[in-house]
Amino acid sequence: MGFYHNHAIVLKQSVMSVDFVFDPTLNEITTDLCRDYWSYSSPNNYIAHVEILCQSYGINYFLLFSTLTKCQAYLDNVRCDFCGRPYELDVPADIPYARSLGSWFCEGCISFSGGQITVSR
Numbered sequence: 001m002g003f004y005h006n007h008a009i010v011l012k013q014s015v016m017s018v019d020f021v022f023d024p025t026l027n028e029i030t031t032d033l034c035r036d037y038w039s040y041s042s043p044n045n046y047i048a049h050v051e052i053l054c055q056s057y058g059i060n061y062f063l064l065f066s067t068l069t070k071c072q073a074y075l076d077n078v079r080c081d082f083c084g085r086p087y088e089l090d091v092p093a094d095i096p097y098a099r100s101l102g103s104w105f106c107e108g109c110i111s112f113s114g115g116q117i118t119v120s121r
């Protein structure tokens with residue numbers, strides 16, 4: 001496989017604990033795009049990050065976000081305390097938030113338990 005170039009290795013370190021489930025229609029370039037998107041976790045400069053991504057891949061916002069909907073990101077080291085399901089990420093700013101949680105229960109477990117399980121904050 002030819003895609004383990006230097007760029008990918010750097011990203012691999014910074015997003016080490018993020019797991020991806022890619023839609024089978026995504027090719028190598030678009031999966032790289034998803035990894036680049038999720039390599040950024042600071043909430044301060046999200047717009048700039050998105051602009052840089054669009055510029056470097058030569059795409060528009062619509063294409064970026066329609067690609068991102070085909071890629072689900074999970075945090076491998078933050079799992080539901082009850083069923084062990086990995087934390088599902090919606091935006092990169094979820095990463096520092098999820099890591100700061102002492103314990104986490106997935107929505108499925110919370111609704112299944114009828115509110116018996118609550119996250120202590």
Ligand SMILES: [Zn+2]
Binds near residue numbers: 083105108109110
């Ligand atoms: Zn669960």
